[in-house]
Amino acid sequence: MSILRCYFTLLCLLRILHTALGIWPLPVEMELGSNALWLLPDFGVEYKFEQPNGILQNLQYYLLPSWSEYSPPIDPAAKGTLAAAFERLRNDLMPFAGSRTCTFMPWKFYPKDAMPEPHIANSIAKITILFRLPTSPQSQQQEFYAIEISSGGEVLISIFSPLGGLHALSTFRQLFYKDSEFGGPYTPYAPLSIKDWPVFEHRGLNLDISRNIITPAEVQRTLEGLSLNKFNRLHLHATDAQSWPLEIPALPELAEKGSYHKSQIWSVADLRSVQEFGAQRGVQVYLEIDMPGHTASIHAAYPSLIKSYNRQPWPHYSAQPCAGQLKLNNTAVTNFVSTLLNDLLPRTSYYTSLFHLGGDEVDANAYDMSVSELRPHLQSFVNHAISEVRSHFLTPVVWEEHLLDYNLTLPNDTIIQVWRAGKPNGPSALAQVVARGHKALFGANTHWYLDCGHGDWRDPDPKNPDSPVKPPYQDYCPPLKNWKQIYSYDPLADISEEQRHLVLGGEVHMWGEQTDGMNLDSNLWPRVAAAGEILWRGKGEVSENVTRRLAEMREWLVGKGIAAGPVTVTWCLMNPGNCRQ
Amino acid sequence: MSILRCYFTLLCLLRILHTALGIWPLPVEMELGSNALWLLPDFGVEYKFEQPNGILQNLQYYLLPSWSEYSPPIDPAAKGTLAAAFERLRNDLMPFAGSRTCTFMPWKFYPKDAMPEPHIANSIAKITILFRLPTSPQSQQQEFYAIEISSGGEVLISIFSPLGGLHALSTFRQLFYKDSEFGGPYTPYAPLSIKDWPVFEHRGLNLDISRNIITPAEVQRTLEGLSLNKFNRLHLHATDAQSWPLEIPALPELAEKGSYHKSQIWSVADLRSVQEFGAQRGVQVYLEIDMPGHTASIHAAYPSLIKSYNRQPWPHYSAQPCAGQLKLNNTAVTNFVSTLLNDLLPRTSYYTSLFHLGGDEVDANAYDMSVSELRPHLQSFVNHAISEVRSHFLTPVVWEEHLLDYNLTLPNDTIIQVWRAGKPNGPSALAQVVARGHKALFGANTHWYLDCGHGDWRDPDPKNPDSPVKPPYQDYCPPLKNWKQIYSYDPLADISEEQRHLVLGGEVHMWGEQTDGMNLDSNLWPRVAAAGEILWRGKGEVSENVTRRLAEMREWLVGKGIAAGPVTVTWCLMNPGNCRQ
CATH class of the missing domain: 3.30.379.10 (Chitobiase/beta-hexosaminidase domain 2-like)
Structure with missing residues (x-):
């Protein structure tokens, strides 16, 4: 016995x-x-x-x-x-x-x-x-x-x-x-x-707190999950065309007028407490002030700084409503950027070595220029912004368009964040960036965009017989990126061994068009965890073992008060080997 | 002034x-x-x-x-x-x-x-x-x-x-x-x-509480949302191949052995309290015991009643693991069904006039028969089950396959629940059902399946070089049905005026393979509300007005403690007319 x-x-x-x-x-x-x-x-x-x-x-x-x-x-x-x-x-x-x-x-x-x-x-x-x-x-x-x-x-x-x-x-x-x-x-x-030990030194989540409302408490809950999954970066996409939730004491009207509501402003203390909360858990919380595009929310406080504000038809001037970009070659804008960064950077640099200057989707039409006409003005703008960032001993991060679309000259230490996959059969956007000797972060929208697949949030225009808003109302990047798709992402597929050191890591992206505190957890988890293992270990392979371990991670997340959805059918977890095909 | x-x-x-x-x-x-x-x-x-x-x-x-x-x-x-x-x-x-x-x-x-x-x-x-x-x-x-x-x-x-x-x-x-x-x-x-007043008399949500764990409290929360949206039916898909969470005092081992865990059993009191909670809010909570397919969980307590239990390779015998169906032409099974229904129906009939006998995806292979060989046996099984339901003065509901795939003869008052759209360019499955004079419920998986689009939950079989589980890991019914797609569903598109009275209404479906209490709210809401307006008003048209009203409904849901995600970008709500395209 x-x-x-x-x-x-x-x-x-x-x-x-x-x-x-x-x-x-x-x-x-x-x-x-x-x-x-x-x-x-x-x-x-x-x-x-x-x-x-x-x-x-x-x-x-x-x-x-x-x-x-x-x-x-x-x-x-x-x-x-x-x-x-x-x-x-x-x-x-x-x-x-x-x-x-x-x-x-x-x-x-x-x-x-x-x-x-x-x-x-x-x-x-x-x-x-x-x-x-x-x-x-x-x-x-x-x-x-x-x-x-x-x-x-x-x-x-x-x-x-x-x-x-x-x-x-x-x-x-x-x-x-x-x-x-x-x-x-x-x-x-x-x-x-x-x-x-980790394969990649930069393991981040990019979280949009501008398009819909995400509170500091919700970000803290997210940081708990990130820490458990050994992420070390939270990139707060803090401002965008739609709202400016961030208090800037030197420019108080920015948030007063640019936030959605006075109750929805991230105060200096809020930001500090979130950064401190992250630091205590090993996660650098760094900020992005996206510019010169995605800045229409500045118009509420400083209308004279914005070109083509809410100009119609908006699809001609912006990737999404509301159109409007910071003017270029404009002294007032230069002063504004300096004031903004000299207020914000000393506060945030205590907690992070990075600052993100944005730079995605700058629309030349909004300036009534061609790309080549715009280029020198954009170069000057970026030169100034980067010099401000460097004056605070921070490393600038920018989106890939500055390099790949506008061919700007950027200091070698600038980190280029890639979000597009690149053309099929061509080199990946990541490969294009590192081929030019730049440090890079990956996170292609074919795999790591958590917003995709939830449908088109635009309204159909009854006056437009050719409205793209029509059944089945897909968004710009379907389908939804399920956790297996996220896990199967191989960011280094076309990166050579010599270029490998330029790839610092990557970020998974939670854009906020259809996400706020109510569905944040279930949109993030367990999918962010799937990205987390790729960031920690490098390329992975979907298998039952991965399913089972991720299912356990989801139980840990639930235990931390995070509403992470199930990974698979419970029966499959209880009956190993029986849900293979 | x-x-x-x-x-x-x-x-x-x-x-x-x-x-x-x-x-x-x-x-x-x-x-x-x-x-x-x-x-x-x-x-x-x-x-x-x-x-x-x-x-x-x-x-x-x-x-x-x-x-x-x-x-x-x-x-x-x-x-x-x-x-x-x-x-x-x-x-x-x-x-x-x-x-x-x-x-x-x-x-x-x-x-x-x-x-x-x-x-x-x-x-x-x-x-x-x-x-x-x-x-x-x-x-x-x-x-x-x-x-x-x-x-x-x-x-x-x-x-x-x-x-x-x-x-x-x-x-x-x-x-x-x-x-x-x-x-x-x-x-x-x-x-x-x-x-x-409503256009359709049956306005329901079909909620799977078997494949993953959904607790009575979570269903009560769901009932609050349903009531606010003037639904009047909650169809509990209570049992399936993967688990049997429902206590049946006459057959106590069913839940003891067939539930996922002893802590996850829906007791008699749980069911009653949920039905009472629904009744208080105008929602009839009615049950489905899916049979003779989707019954492998009965095997744990009554192995001799199940044919082809967990037979491999499972895709040949079942739509999903675990394979196994109630035996047909079998006295023990007949007695089991009688005992089961005579325990359950008197309790539930106090709160509802309906009982759902399932009948979807009966796999002839699991009986080692052809469809035509199986037909008379299935007819006998269904005759018996329906007679039990009628003996309790309840109206039987069955899935469409009984009629459309097995051509069974069903009493005229049987309600046929349709879930497939029908072949492209052919009559819809709904039209096929009402053409045969049957009352019907709509809810096609092209529009009203809330589980779709979240990805393939099966594990790849490393021994299968042709595994269908491969990038981008789509599930069986992509894409995700966003709320606009749900709202644009026109169930009566090919139903004639003469047949219209046979369409009692419909149900939106929340299958549970990747949904449990953690992500239930965000998977249901606001999408169920979108279906709710179609059920109340009939065919609708997506417009900004719809967006705005649904966005208000989401605020009501949030106020009721339901974690419904946002309908669109807050800026679009605050700036009417500016997010059209």
């Missing part, structure tokens, strides 16, 4: 490994055992520091803003980013009275009533976090982490920076399930060894 | 009429004035009864179950359906301390800072609800309502049944906005006259 039980236990533990391993994104190196360990309710954390010649090397630890408050040898647990993250982890894993618990019973991942009861002999009482001395200048080492868990319950997390530590805790959280009998968290994977 | 103000007020009030009239679905007859009225916080209700010859005629009032508790001349306010609905209305409209308020300030529907302040002279202190004597046997009179509001604040609602009264209150709620200064609700539309 005991032999039988032992055999059964072994069998089940093996099955755990096979069917229920839910770490997302998948670590680069991972060896898992089959012993189970409790996590004790009062488990603690201890910090150690690798020291050469007895001198504490701590420069590398100053990577996140709030971390800079910590100065070794003061105990970082007092107020460091990592210490706060550890407290959040404990709150998430432990069923304290009244607190939400972010663990779950993984019954959805086993045949009915066949979830194995873990045979638990030992416990985890403490996590040791070891700060190692950097051995290379590579930025990847900053995000590296290793986790070692012994069968006896010793846990050692090795990192080079707090950011690596945040990633380690995100992974650590995913090792624990809720026990069906006691509720307490256990891991079935000891002894365990994980070494992990 | 006062003349100017007067002029300005008039202008604004006219604009209210033009841009902010948000009643959804649009009433059949409506005349609106431009005087504003407060709704007093303690506004009350008074019931009056039209009486011929001094004798109270009340038979028609007994249309909703709980209404039957009310017996005139006892004051119905004590405990009637309508009295409860009135209390909910008051809670929704009035900003009582701590209560959610379901009114909103309509600033999203005006240019920035141009929302008119209403000039309010009079108030509404009381609603009079007059029960009129039925003048015709037509079922439409049951749902008829009229609302008269005078400039002085007198409100008269005329109805023939409580159901009409519920519709009247849904419309009444949509007449009131939150005042920006005092918060209290006001209507800008007095004097007002509305007469309204």
Whole structure:
């Protein structure tokens, strides 16, 4: 009988490994055992520091803003980013009275009533976090982490920076399930060894908070999900033609008149709290002020700065209503841009090294010029804006059109964000950008546009017999990009090994025409997570294993209060191998 | 100055009429004035009864179950359906301390800072609800309502049944906005006259609670939205191949073994409470037990009843995993069906006149027969099931395949639910059904399938080089049916005037492969509302007016705690006429 039980236990533990391993994104190196360990309710954390010649090397630890408050040898647990993250982890894993618990019973991942009861002999009482001395200048080492868990319950997390530590805790959280009998968290994977680091250094979500209303609280919830998926960038597309929600104290009328409503302004404090919230979770929140296109909302406060405001017929002057672009070759506009950036950049640069100057879809018609006529004026505009960004020691980011459509000359450190796929059978837009020696971010609308497929939001014009707004009312980029399509995106398909270093990473895009706080979660998740694994690991391949791990990630997201939809039919999760075709 | 103000007020009030009239679905007859009225916080209700010859005629009032508790001349306010609905209305409209308020300030529907302040002279202190004597046997009179509001604040609602009264209150709620200064609700539309009744008598949502987990609470939330949109049917697709969440006390192992988890069983009390919740809101909640296909989940409790359980390769035996169908020509199955229905029907028939026997996608291969070989066996099975349904005085509903694919003989009162569009250039499936003299429900998957477009949920089989699961991973019915596509559905396009009476109405379909409680709201809303107006009014035409009214309905839904996504860009709502093309 005991032999039988032992055999059964072994069998089940093996099955755990096979069917229920839910770490997302998948670590680069991972060896898992089959012993189970409790996590004790009062488990603690201890910090150690690798020291050469007895001198504490701590420069590398100053990577996140709030971390800079910590100065070794003061105990970082007092107020460091990592210490706060550890407290959040404990709150998430432990069923304290009244607190939400972010663990779950993984019954959805086993045949009915066949979830194995873990045979638990030992416990985890403490996590040791070891700060190692950097051995290379590579930025990847900053995000590296290793986790070692012994069968006896010793846990050692090795990192080079707090950011690596945040990633380690995100992974650590995913090792624990809720026990069906006691509720307490256990891991079935000891002894365990994980070494992990990202393929791409820039792993972002581009979130439009201008076209429809997205509140700071909703962005904070999104940051929780991003952090869990080891994203490190949130690109806030903060302003657009339709509204200017961002308070700029030096130009107070911008938001007063340009926002949708006085109750919907992102105050200086709102922005700071969101950036701080992100920084605490390893996510740089950086801003885009899209210019000179997509700026019609400036007209409400400064009508004289905008050319072709709401000019009709709008499709001739703009990609979408409302038409209107910042004037070029105009001193007042130059002064406005300087005032704007000198207000905003000092505040945001505390939390990020990037600033996005936009630059997409500049419409030459709005200036009554040809592209070649417009080019020198646009070059001057961009030169000025970039010089302002650089004066604050920030790296400028611009959309691909500046390079590919207007052939502007851009400083070499400018990051070019690509959003178009490129012509079929031609080089990808990404390849075109890196061929010109520029650093680039990928995220083609054929794969990574989360807004696509929800239909045409324009109204049919009853006076236009040839209205493009007609059945089946598809939008400009159908179909909807389902998570498998997102996961199958191979951004480096036509990038050579020599050019590879120019591809910093990419972003998945949530444009806001039909998204606000009500459907934000379900439009983002689990699809953003699918992009997250590609950003962490590089090219992937859709498989049942991916389905199952993503399905577990969705349970973690739900546990964090994020309304992520299901990945597949629950029956398919409970019956591995039975939904293949 | 006062003349100017007067002029300005008039202008604004006219604009209210033009841009902010948000009643959804649009009433059949409506005349609106431009005087504003407060709704007093303690506004009350008074019931009056039209009486011929001094004798109270009340038979028609007994249309909703709980209404039957009310017996005139006892004051119905004590405990009637309508009295409860009135209390909910008051809670929704009035900003009582701590209560959610379901009114909103309509600033999203005006240019920035141009929302008119209403000039309010009079108030509404009381609603009079007059029960009129039925003048015709037509079922439409049951749902008829009229609302008269005078400039002085007198409100008269005329109805023939409580159901009409519920519709009247849904419309009444949509007449009131939150005042920006005092918060209290006001209507800008007095004097007002509305007469309204539905085109179709069956206006339903088909909601799958089997493939993924949908809880009773989530269905109740959905019922709130359905009621607000004047739906009168919720079709619960309660069981399927993948799980059996429904407790059947006579067959307790069905749910114990066939549900996904013991915590996810719909108990007898759950079902009753959902049906009662619907009845209180004018929505009949009726059940489908899909048979003999889509029944593999019965195998867990009764393996001997199922043929070809999980037989591989599943695509040869079933439309989706898991394969398995109730055996035919089998006494045990006949007894099982009798036991099942005699347990379930007496409980549900208190709340509904319908029962759905399923019948879609019966796969002849699973019986190792041809369609013609299978036909007589299927006929016997269906004869038996229908006789059970009729023995409980319920009207059977079946899917179209019984008629169109298997050419079964069905009693004339059987309602045939159509889900396929029919072959291009041929008669629609709906036309084929009514041509054979059957009553029918429409809801073609080309327009009214809410699951479509979210991508293929199957896993690719690494052993299958020709796997259909491949980029771009589209599902079986792309693209996603956006709300305009749903709204442009013309179910009666090829139905003759003589056949029109056979089309009872239709249902919009929410299949559950990739939907559970997390994304239910955003997958349903606002799209279900779009279908709702077609069901209430008949064929519609997409226009800016429709966009704007639907956008207001979405605000009402949000006020009810339903996470409905935005209809369009907020700027377009605030700038009427500017997003046409």
